[in-house]
Amino acid sequence: MKRLPQPLSILVWVIVAILGAMAFATIALHRGEQISATWLILAALCSYALGYRLYSKFVAAKVLVLDINRATPAERIDDGRDFVPTNKWVVFGHHFAAIAGPGPLVGPVLAAQFGYLPGTLWIIAGAIFGGCVQDFVILLFSVRRDGKSLTAMAREEIGNLGGFIAYLAILTILIILCGAVALIVVNALKSSPWGTFTIGMTIPIALLMGVYLRRIRPGKVIETSLLGFILVVLAVVGGRWIAQSPSLASAFTYTAPTLAILIIVYAFAASVLPVWLLLAPRDYLSTFVKLGTIGVLAIGILVFHPTLHMPAMTQFADGTGPVFAGKVFPFAFITIACGAVSGFHSLISSGTTPKLIRLESETRMVGYGAMMCESMVGIMAMIAACVLQPGVYFAINSPAGVIGRSADVATATLSHWGFPVTAPQMQSLAQAVGEQTLFNRTGGAPAFAVGMAHIFSNSLGGQAVMAVWYHFAIMFEALFILTVLDAGTRVGRFMVQEALGHVWKPLGRTSWYPSVLFSSALLVGAWGYFLWMGVKDPLGGINSLWPLFGICNQLLATVALCVATTIIIKMGRTRYVPVTLVPLAWLVSVTFTAAWRKIFDSNPRLGFLAHAELLSGSSAGPDTARLILNDRIDAAVAGLLVCLVTMILIESILEWSKVLSGSKEKRVKESPFVPSRFALEEEA
C-alpha cells in the first residue's frame, strides 16, 4: 500500500483526533436525553487508531527497539510443529481467537450499573495504555526468549520466587475464573428449559463432531465446525418447541443448585475424557460461533446504530449499586478486566503466538492490535447492556436479596430509585424472549442476550425472532464458557499434577489415570466450591466472585508488568520505563484498594468480614455457619493474592535497584542475535 504524503497524513490524523475529541465530548457531557451508540463507536475507533498509530509506534521504536533484522525463533528453529514462521495476518487471527473470551462481554455489562461513561472510558484508556502495552511487550520479550512462558521469564528475570508466585497466581486465577464463569452459566440457565435444552444438546453435538472428525472426515475441522454450527442453530430453534411443551419443559427446568451440580459433574467428565472426543470439537465449535457472533454484532451495531437508554452516570457511582457493591473507584476497573487489562492475556502472549511470529516488527500488530480488537468487543458489550431501559437492566441484573423477591416489590424498588419499570413490562419481555422470568438473572449473560436480541430484532425479523436471538446469544456465551471450564480444568490439572509430582512421583505422571482422576477431582472440587458458594449466596454470588476474579486477573497483569519493567530496565531503556511502570502502579492501586475494601469494608454488602460479622450477630439459620465460612474463605483468598503480589513487587523493586545502582550487571537473557533472511525479503 502506498504511503500518503506527509502533510496529507498529518491532516488525516488531525481529523481523526478532532472526531474522537468530539465523540468523547458528546458522550461525556451529554445528559438527560438518549444518545446514539454511534458516538461510543466513534470515540473508541478514533482512540484506537491514534493509540496504534502513535503510542504503539513509540513503544515499538523507543522502548522495545524492534529489530526487523533479528531472526525470530520461528525462523531459526522452524521445526514445522511448534515454531513455524507464519503470515502476520494469520498470526493476528490466531492470537485474537485465543484471547477473545467471555470476559469482555460480561464485565462491561456488569459495570454498566455505573452508567455507560466510567466503563467506556476505562475500556478505551485501559486498553491503549495498559492492556495493549502488556500484551505487546510480553509477546516481544517471549519472542526474544524462544517462546518462553511468563512463569519462566518471571523466574529468570526476577528470581525463583517470582516464578513461583506467577505459578500460584495462575492456579488461583484458574480456580476463581472457573467458579465465576460457571455461576454465570447457572444464572443464565436456571428455570430456562429452552436454554438448558440448547446447551445440553451441545454435548452430543460436540461428541458427534469429534467422531465425525476422527472417523469420517479426518482433518476437515472447518467443515465439521460448520456442521456443528448448523446443528446448534437447530437446537436453538428446537428449544422453543421444548419450552412450549409442558411435559418436556419440566424435564429441562432446573434450579440453580441442580444446574451447579450438573455443571460440576460435566466439567469433571469432560476434563478426563480424551481431548479429541469433547474438548477439541467443543473448542472449535465455540471459536466458530464466537468469531461469527462478534462479527455479526459489530455489523449490527454499525448498521443499526441503536440508541443508548442508560445514562452516562447513575447514582450508583457512590457504591450503593444493586448489581455489585462498591464505588466506581476501584470497582469499575476491577469489574472490567478483559476488555481493558487482563493478566490472562500475558499467558497467551507467551504461549503459542511467539512461536509463530515471522518478524519482530509484526509483534506490534499482533500484540497491540489484537488486544485493541478485544477492547472493541468490550465496547460492543457495553452498548448491548445500555440499549436496555435502565429499569429493565437493573431488574435482570439485581439479586432478589437486594431489590426484593416478588416482581411487584422488585419493580417498586427500582421505580423508587428512579428507574421506572413494571411487573407486566418484565413479564411481557420474558415472554418475548421465551423465558419464564427475567428477574434475578444476575451474572451479565442474560442482560447481554436481551440487549443483543433487542438490537437485532428491531431490525431483522421483529419480535417474532427476538426469542431466537436471545437464546442464540445465551447459547453463544454458555458454549464458550463451558469450553473455558473444560480447558481451564485441564490446564489447572496439569499444574496440580506437576506440583504433586514433587510429593509423590506417580502423581506427576500426566498419563497415569488415577493421577488424572485425583487431580481433576481436586481442581473441580476447588472451583466447584466457589460455584456452590455463589449459588447459595443471597446477595447473588456475582457480588463476591466477579470482583474476586477481577482482582486475580489484574494481579496477574501486575506480575506480567513487573517482569516487563524488569526487562526494560535491564535493556538499559530505563528512561522509557513509565510505559509499563505507570499501568503497573495504577493496577497496584486499583487491585490493592479493591482487595482491602472487599476484606475490611464495614458495609456488609461489600466487606467479606463485615458480612460474616453481621451473620454471626443475627439469628442462626441452617445456612448461617456455611455463609460465614464462605465469607472468611473469600477474605483469605483476596488477602493471599495481595500478599503474593506484594512479594513479587518487593522482589522486582529489589532487582531494579540492584541493576540501577550498578551492583548487578545490566544483562538481558535473550537468545543470541541471528540475522533474519525474511528481513532481506521484506526490503527487496
Add this chain to the structure above:
Amino acid sequence: MKQIAKALSTLEAIFREIFDESSYSRFLKRQHLSVSRESYAEFLCEQAQDISHRPRCC
C-alpha cells in the same frame, strides 16, 4: 480483483490456522503421510498435550 482474491486467500489461511487444519498439513508434510484416519489419529495424539496445555482466555 487480485487484491480481493489475496484477501480471501489470507482469510482462508487464518481460519485454517485457527482450526488446526494448517497444523495437520504441516504434520503430514513432516511425517511424509497422507490424509487418513490413522494419520489424523497420530496427529491428535501429538496435539493432545498442546491442546490440553493451551489456556483459554476469560
